[in-house]
Amino acid sequence: MSGRTEGGAQARHLSWATQCQASDAPMTRALTLIRRRLVGSIFVLLIVVVGTFLLLEAAPGDAVDAYIVSTGGDAGMIELLRHRWGLDQSELTRLANYLWVLLHLDLGQSVTFSRPIRDVILERLPNTLLLMVSATALSFGLGSALGIYAGARPGSFRDRFLSIGSLALYAVPGFWLGLVLIVVFAVDLRWLPIGGIETLASDKTGLDRAADIAIHLVLPVSALGFIYLALYLRMMRAGMAEVWRQDFVLAARAKGLSRRRIVLAHVARNALLPLVTMLGLQSAQMLGGSVVIESVFSVPGLGRLAQEAVASRDTPLLLGIILTSAVLVIVINLLVDIAYAFLDPRVGAGEADA
Amino acid sequence: MSGFTISRRTMLAGSAMLLASTAMPAPSWAQTPKKGGRLVLAADSEPRNLNPAIVASNGVFFISSKIVETLAEASFDGKDGLAPRLALSWEGAADGLSVTFKLRDGVKWHDGKPFTSADVAFSALQIWKPLQNLGRTVFKDLASVDTPDDLTAVFKFAKPTPFQLIRNALPALSSVVPKHIYEVGKIEDNPANNAPIGTGPFKFGEYKAGQYYRLTKNTDYWGKDEPYLDEIIYQVLPDRTSAASALEAEEIQLAAFSAVPLADLDRISKVPGLKVISKGYEGLTYQLVVEINHRRKELADVKVRQAIAHAIDKDFVVKTVFLGYAATATGPVPKNDPQFYTADVPTYAFDVAKANALLDEAGYKKGPDGKRFTLKLLPAPYFNETKQFGDYLRQALAAIGIDAQLVNNDSAAHIKAVYTDHAFDLAVGPPVFRGDPAISTTILVQSGIPDGVPFSNQGGYKNDALDALISKASETLDASARTDLYKEFQKEVATDLPLINVAEWSFISVARDTVGNIANNPRWAVSNWADTYLES
Numbered sequence A: 001m002s003g004r005t006e007g008g009a010q011a012r013h014l015s016w017a018t019q020c021q022a023s024d025a026p027m028t029r030a031l032t033l034i035r036r037r038l039v040g041s042i043f044v045l046l047i048v049v050v051g052t053f054l055l056l057e058a059a060p061g062d063a064v065d066a067y068i069v070s071t072g073g074d075a076g077m078i079e080l081l082r083h084r085w086g087l088d089q090s091e092l093t094r095l096a097n098y099l100w101v102l103l104h105l106d107l108g109q110s111v112t113f114s115r116p117i118r119d120v121i122l123e124r125l126p127n128t129l130l131l132m133v134s135a136t137a138l139s140f141g142l143g144s145a146l147g148i149y150a151g152a153r154p155g156s157f158r159d160r161f162l163s164i165g166s167l168a169l170y171a172v173p174g175f176w177l178g179l180v181l182i183v184v185f186a187v188d189l190r191w192l193p194i195g196g197i198e199t200l201a202s203d204k205t206g207l208d209r210a211a212d213i214a215i216h217l218v219l220p221v222s223a224l225g226f227i228y229l230a231l232y233l234r235m236m237r238a239g240m241a242e243v244w245r246q247d248f249v250l251a252a253r254a255k256g257l258s259r260r261r262i263v264l265a266h267v268a269r270n271a272l273l274p275l276v277t278m279l280g281l282q283s284a285q286m287l288g289g290s291v292v293i294e295s296v297f298s299v300p301g302l303g304r305l306a307q308e309a310v311a312s313r314d315t316p317l318l319l320g321i322i323l324t325s326a327v328l329v330i331v332i333n334l335l336v337d338i339a340y341a342f343l344d345p346r347v348g349a350g351e352a353d354a
Numbered sequence B: 001m002s003g004f005t006i007s008r009r010t011m012l013a014g015s016a017m018l019l020a021s022t023a024m025p026a027p028s029w030a031q032t033p034k035k036g037g038r039l040v041l042a043a044d045s046e047p048r049n050l051n052p053a054i055v056a057s058n059g060v061f062f063i064s065s066k067i068v069e070t071l072a073e074a075s076f077d078g079k080d081g082l083a084p085r086l087a088l089s090w091e092g093a094a095d096g097l098s099v100t101f102k103l104r105d106g107v108k109w110h111d112g113k114p115f116t117s118a119d120v121a122f123s124a125l126q127i128w129k130p131l132q133n134l135g136r137t138v139f140k141d142l143a144s145v146d147t148p149d150d151l152t153a154v155f156k157f158a159k160p161t162p163f164q165l166i167r168n169a170l171p172a173l174s175s176v177v178p179k180h181i182y183e184v185g186k187i188e189d190n191p192a193n194n195a196p197i198g199t200g201p202f203k204f205g206e207y208k209a210g211q212y213y214r215l216t217k218n219t220d221y222w223g224k225d226e227p228y229l230d231e232i233i234y235q236v237l238p239d240r241t242s243a244a245s246a247l248e249a250e251e252i253q254l255a256a257f258s259a260v261p262l263a264d265l266d267r268i269s270k271v272p273g274l275k276v277i278s279k280g281y282e283g284l285t286y287q288l289v290v291e292i293n294h295r296r297k298e299l300a301d302v303k304v305r306q307a308i309a310h311a312i313d314k315d316f317v318v319k320t321v322f323l324g325y326a327a328t329a330t331g332p333v334p335k336n337d338p339q340f341y342t343a344d345v346p347t348y349a350f351d352v353a354k355a356n357a358l359l360d361e362a363g364y365k366k367g368p369d370g371k372r373f374t375l376k377l378l379p380a381p382y383f384n385e386t387k388q389f390g391d392y393l394r395q396a397l398a399a400i401g402i403d404a405q406l407v408n409n410d411s412a413a414h415i416k417a418v419y420t421d422h423a424f425d426l427a428v429g430p431p432v433f434r435g436d437p438a439i440s441t442t443i444l445v446q447s448g449i450p451d452g453v454p455f456s457n458q459g460g461y462k463n464d465a466l467d468a469l470i471s472k473a474s475e476t477l478d479a480s481a482r483t484d485l486y487k488e489f490q491k492e493v494a495t496d497l498p499l500i501n502v503a504e505w506s507f508i509s510v511a512r513d514t515v516g517n518i519a520n521n522p523r524w525a526v527s528n529w530a531d532t533y534l535e536s
Helices: A006-012 A016-021 A025-058 A063-068 A075-084 A091-103 A117-152 A157-171 A174-188 A206-244 A247-255 A259-271 A273-296 A302-311 A315-343 A349-353 B002-013 B016-022 B058-064 B117-131 B163-173 B242-248 B262-268 B302-311 B314-320 B352-361 B384-398 B411-420 B464-475 B479-496
Strands: B038-043 B072-074 B082-084 B087-092 B098-103 B142-149 B152-157 B202-208 B212-217 B231-236 B274-277 B285-292 B373-379 B402-406 B426-429 B499-505 B509-512
Touching (some): A063 A075, A091 A315, A117 A206, A206 A273, A259 A273, A273 A315, A302 A315, B038 B242, B082 B087, B082 B163, B087 B163, B163 B479, B242 B262, B302 B499, B314 B384, B314 B499, B373 B384, B384 B426
Parallel strands (some): B038 B231
Antiparallel strands (some): B087 B098
């Protein structure tokens, strides 16, 4: 955002009157956006599928090699397995088969789980989503709040303290932060469970279960969320520092508005927009980060499943996971763009006219 | 058995560290077992197929040996190191063509149907022989199984098969599954492979992928008053550090199969209420082996192989890589094996000067840069210790002028590189000794094995004398003559060094003091746990 011109920032600050006049326009823009994105997404997904498939083929060893690590076996058994899992077919045949299965809106069968991949993924997806959404809410909410707090008085002690503190957190590797949290809060203090998504075989239902899951999420969400907190904090702070210098802030001051009102209604509001963009970009990174956090906290999520799929060379399963993640990222970015269309009238307007 | 006593003693005496950390309160098996309770323990992997009759591996046994039982189990004091389970007795015919099993009466499957000799016949002929990873070798000559009555099964072999081998194979290879469940449809696709039905002390409860396995008490179990536990929960903990933390936080009561890394044992043994136990794995010995690709001209020379053997400081490896929880090896049969081990083999003391001299003698002089030749070294990634030994071996080889370049792969890539592509010069592998050299040890050096067979001789080694010895032993019916042949075999392997045995290790359990009857047989972690109990 450092490269933004003053004019740009000014143009972003539009009066409520202008936005209200064009109240039906955001909806049209959003629909146009959705339509364009959906068409584009299909190509993106196709590239993702073929690219991933070829990459996995390039990795040495197949699902049978991964399987016999724990069993051993003679030549006949290995041949039998390769045949059963369809690995004796050529790469092209397998890719074609997979695309054919995809055409039927299915994800195929996992070789290692011997179950439909859709079921395996749907079982894990809610856990990863829960972790991601909570961690994003934590880093975005707390990050931007602290950013406003720090940016309200640039250069003050609290500004410096928060900036340095958040940067330190950002520099910490996720697994290490996770392990430290476990040692302190689960092993030494025993306030929180050590891992997992819920108490094992507890037969809890309803609200009890929701509370149980919430307690289990505290540590992994903190580990994942605190790392990205710095990003939002610093972005918010920098955005605010930039907006402070704008003429409309001077005008607001001249009008005699309270400092609190200037900070919240004028400065922070304008500094928030780039954070929304960041939110979309961040979702992909968050998915990557959850691989590590899910392993450390034994959360049965998509990230861990992906890791297992790579280790066991379960190509269709990994493709299914990557496809799901790609769809997830596309949807999140679409939502961000739609939100943008509502927040900033300029976005999408040009596209709609073009 | 005296053999076992000696082996346990050697294992213990082998390391002071071990003794220090096994110092624990009064043996828990001296107390009367209590009934009830839920045992929660760590599981580091989730086997996809839980049928131990098809997949005879420790990962599967760890869970399913409580549900599906074998004909016999390993024992510290039983005759021939065995204790009866589903079979009460086993008798081999003198001609090696049949083995008669007398089965236990009054045993029921978990679904209430009676267990009979028909189940044994079905399991042996339809599963062990054609489908099981190890059974395909051991039972290859099994022709039929006669069932004169419900409690007798007579295995008939097409070729004389040593009874000693069948006997030694019973604990790992003889899981019996119900015929009435498996006779419908394809055995490999049977739903019971993921939710096993057996005769064991525990029934399969549920499996939540990525979270836990739940086993519940079988109230109809044949063992009097057994099992003691109400439930066993295997909590899936994929991260290597989490088992130790979970034990400390009292979320789990047991971590078997060295789920707690060796480096953490010293610290964890000092935590009040936790005990470190190195017993109960005597029948599951892993061997640290340097695999050699004999297609490399330099390595085809026995002098070079001897030089490499002399360059390895086995005591250092045991002390540093295994932190004392291992024993040095002399040959292809581990020291703790009660039947076959012989110490009467050529040994290679750690001697760098001698190693250098041997290499000079072989004609590989040091170049101006101090190097004789370069090798590709592939340590197996399955254990921390195999990877660490790879690092050590590189340094040890550097000391004798051999430049070893480490190639690190993940498991699937390693298996492919070594056993299919032969893209290695030296590899570090952890083969398992399974109580009889014919099960999975002789194939490590035997010639004529097709490409792609893992944990076998893929180094292109061929020694006619050794091959003859192996094939003679496989036909020798008399147990003591057969044992003598395997002692010969050990001598020949240690002389010609088709591979280099460096160390032997087993696993470590860490448990709460409240867990009773731990480690009371040589394959405890993969036995049925009918007598395991919780104190409070």
